[in-house]
Amino acid sequence: MRQPAIPRKTLHNELVTLLRKMIMDGELVPGSRIPESRLCDLFGVSRTPLREALKVLSVEGLVCLLPNKGARVVHVTRKEMEEIVPVLGILASLAGELACANFKADELARIREMHTQLVEHYRSGNQQSYSEINRVIHDSIFEAAGNKALSDIYNMLQMRLRSIFFVTPKVPPQWADAVADHEAMMTALEDRDGARFAGIARRHLRHKADMVRIALDTLETRADAKDGHVGASAS
Amino acid sequence: MRQPAIPRKTLHNELVTLLRKMIMDGELVPGSRIPESRLCDLFGVSRTPLREALKVLSVEGLVCLLPNKGARVVHVTRKEMEEIVPVLGILASLAGELACANFKADELARIREMHTQLVEHYRSGNQQSYSEINRVIHDSIFEAAGNKALSDIYNMLQMRLRSIFFVTPKVPPQWADAVADHEAMMTALEDRDGARFAGIARRHLRHKADMVRIALDTLETRADAKDGHVGASAS
DNA sequence: AGGTGCTTTGCTGTCAGACACAAAGACTTT
DNA sequence: AAAGTCTTTGTGTCTGACAGCAAAGCACCT
Numbered sequence: 001m002r003q004p005a006i007p008r009k010t011l012h013n014e015l016v017t018l019l020r021k022m023i024m025d026g027e028l029v030p031g032s033r034i035p036e037s038r039l040c041d042l043f044g045v046s047r048t049p050l051r052e053a054l055k056v057l058s059v060e061g062l063v064c065l066l067p068n069k070g071a072r073v074v075h076v077t078r079k080e081m082e083e084i085v086p087v088l089g090i091l092a093s094l095a096g097e098l099a100c101a102n103f104k105a106d107e108l109a110r111i112r113e114m115h116t117q118l119v120e121h122y123r124s125g126n127q128q129s130y131s132e133i134n135r136v137i138h139d140s141i142f143e144a145a146g147n148k149a150l151s152d153i154y155n156m157l158q159m160r161l162r163s164i165f166f167v168t169p170k171v172p173p174q175w176a177d178a179v180a181d182h183e184a185m186m187t188a189l190e191d192r193d194g195a196r197f198a199g200i201a202r203r204h205l206r207h208k209a210d211m212v213r214i215a216l217d218t219l220e221t222r223a224d225a226k227d228g229h230v231g232a233s234a235s
Numbered sequence: 236m237r238q239p240a241i242p243r244k245t246l247h248n249e250l251v252t253l254l255r256k257m258i259m260d261g262e263l264v265p266g267s268r269i270p271e272s273r274l275c276d277l278f279g280v281s282r283t284p285l286r287e288a289l290k291v292l293s294v295e296g297l298v299c300l301l302p303n304k305g306a307r308v309v310h311v312t313r314k315e316m317e318e319i320v321p322v323l324g325i326l327a328s329l330a331g332e333l334a335c336a337n338f339k340a341d342e343l344a345r346i347r348e349m350h351t352q353l354v355e356h357y358r359s360g361n362q363q364s365y366s367e368i369n370r371v372i373h374d375s376i377f378e379a380a381g382n383k384a385l386s387d388i389y390n391m392l393q394m395r396l397r398s399i400f401f402v403t404p405k406v407p408p409q410w411a412d413a414v415a416d417h418e419a420m421m422t423a424l425e426d427r428d429g430a431r432f433a434g435i436a437r438r439h440l441r442h443k444a445d446m447v448r449i450a451l452d453t454l455e456t457r458a459d460a461k462d463g464h465v466g467a468s469a470s
Numbered sequence: 471a472g473g474t475g476c477t478t479t480g481c482t483g484t485c486a487g488a489c490a491c492a493a494a495g496a497c498t499t500t
Numbered sequence: 501a502a503a504g505t506c507t508t509t510g511t512g513t514c515t516g517a518c519a520g521c522a523a524a525g526c527a528c529c530t
Contacts, residue, residue: 008302010483012290035510046485048283051512055247055287059294067243068492068511083384086329094325149318153388245512270481281514286483303482303521 011045015053018043023062023073024162031075034063061160076164078216082209084157089205091154092138093198096185098145100194107144108190111137115186122179127170137182141189161212168215177207246280250288253278258297258308259397266310269298296395311399313451317444319392324440326389327373328433331420333380335429342379343425346372350421357414362405372417376424396447403450412442 007013019039022028039050054071057063064072076084114137121130142151170178181204188197254274257263274285289306292298299307311319349372356365377386405413416439423432 010302012483013302037510047511048286048484048486052287052290055290056294059291067245067248069494070511080384083382086333086382087326087385087388090325090329091322094321098321147318147321149315149392150322153322153392157384157388247512272481282482283513283515304523305482 010049012049012052012056015043015045015049016056019053019057020060020062020159023057024159024166026163026166028073030073030163032073034071034073036070060156074160076160078213081161081164081212081216084161085205085209085212086202088154088157088161089202091150091157092141092205093201095142095145095147095150095154096189096197096201097194098147098150099141100189100192100197102146103144103189107140111140111144111189112186114140115182118182119179122175130170134182164212164216167219168212171211174207174211178204181207245284247284247287247291250278250280250284251291254288254292255295255297255394258292259394259401261398261401263308265308265398267308269306269308271305295391309395311395313448316396316399316447316451319396320440320444320447321437323389323392323396324437326385326392327376327440328436330377330380330382330385330389331424331432331436332429333382333385334376335424335427335432337381338379338424342375346375346379346424347421349375350417353417354414357410365405369417399447399451402454403447406446409442409446413439416442 019028028034036047036050036054039045040047043050054063054065058065058071062074064074066072114133118130118133118137121133139151142154145151181200184200185197185204188194188200254263263269271282271285271289274280275282278285289298289300293300293306297309299309301307349368353365353368353372356368374386377389380386416435419435420432420439423429423435
């Protein structure tokens with residue numbers, strides 16, 4: 001198995017990584033404008049690589065580029081969320097099917113182990129750790145599926161929603177449902193029952209959508225008055 | 236329904252469109268290097284917007300950008316094809332489900348009409364027209380599904396395979412199967428039976444993969460000797 | 471003769487400065 | 501106060517420049 005090409009560094013790639021992280025971590029507020037000049041100052045870089053990085057992020061859907069008006073951090077609307085979630089669901093279900101068909105015993109063992117930790121984090125109410133390991137489990141399943149195109153797309157879409165999922169709190173009843181789903185998916189995986197896994201995965205994502213929907217509703221009504229005014233001011 | 240934002244023209248966007256077309260039409264040979272200088276000459280453009288266009292195409296997966304080594308037209312490997320096709324299949328099946336749930340009567344009528352034309356083109360053996368209308372039908376179904384994220388991704392993946400599908404001839408027996416699949420999908424659509432549609436769609440794509448696989452096999456064995464030597468020479 | 475290391479050459483990655491033009495804001499006029 | 505004009509800011513593109521990597525060619529050593 002040859003090493004998948006040492007990731008050579010170029011400035012624009014580095015910038016893509018940095019900006020992506022900043023957006024997903026909420027450091028750059030969704031909807032806010034990001035003038036090239038400010039970013040150039042911030043990173044101490046010229047416009048050339050920066051603009052290239054923005055182009056990339058724009059294709060990835062993290063940034064919105066309006067001609068002559070510059071770049072904004074994408075503000076995912078409710079409608080877009082409603083569109084993306086089913087796609088994530090179907091992709092996850094495919095990943096599950098493929099994983100069921102392909103995984104090796106040790107992969108399954110590792111996943112089961114992580115799942116145990118997941119449940120522990122749920123029991124102790126540690127949202128942070130829960131989300132983290134949840135993510136790792138997902139990644140592992142996609143890895144077991146062995147389909148790079150699939151996981152690339154899944155990751156891309158998930159990144160877009162990251163900022164929303166970020167502000168979605170885990171309320172007890174739904175959280176319990178989510179954990180139950182995970183448990184069911186685990187057993188489906190262990191039975192190599194791809195179809196069952198797929199069904200649960202899609203339902204799971206539907207539940208997730210419900211939660212996000214509620215979170216968005218409260219956010220939207222709260223921000224009803226001061227509409228449109230988002231953005232960080234410079235020093 | 237507001238017009239989806241008049242597409243403002245910028246040079247790099249224009250370049251993206253042009254290059255994309257050139258790649259998909261096979262004008263730029265897969266695997267061949269494309270030095271910036273040559274493209275600058277070709278389009279009479281400076282490096283700045285051209286490089287930005289290449290970055291976009293690179294994210295879309297049509298071009299492969301190696302640091303310090305420049306851009307190549309992506310050469311989709313057999314493995315990648317095997318990965319992408321199931322994803323296309325599952326996306327199409329989701330599109331079908333959503334379309335079944337959402338389409339209006341007149342949309343269905345239009346699709347049915349196009350399907351009739353499709354069958355005619357099959358009968359008269361007109362591959363060109365067949366492929367074209369086949370594409371339009373797909374687009375219509377995705378439109379009826381009303382999920383932009385879904386169709387965007389589907390289109391992106393399809394573009395990558397375009398160059399391969401391009402060289403895949405339609406041989407009679409499989410072609411007949413394909414038409415039968417289409418007919419079955421039409422009736423599923425008319426019955427608003429999303430699940431049935433989904434099943435057929437995935438099987439349909441599997442068949443398509445079989446055809447491409449055969450086409451690739453013949454190509455690969457034929458190109459076995461003169462390995463690696465692809466690329467257009469300058470004037 | 472074959473492999474090893476150096477030089478050359480071409481192209482990429484990044485920078486800096488420039489300017490036209492669009493957009494947004496400030497100001498003036500009626 | 502509304503409408504039009506001016507100013508300012510920032511983007512889109514061009515030009516020219518240069519360091520640094522890569523591939524190819526060449527000399528050298530064993």
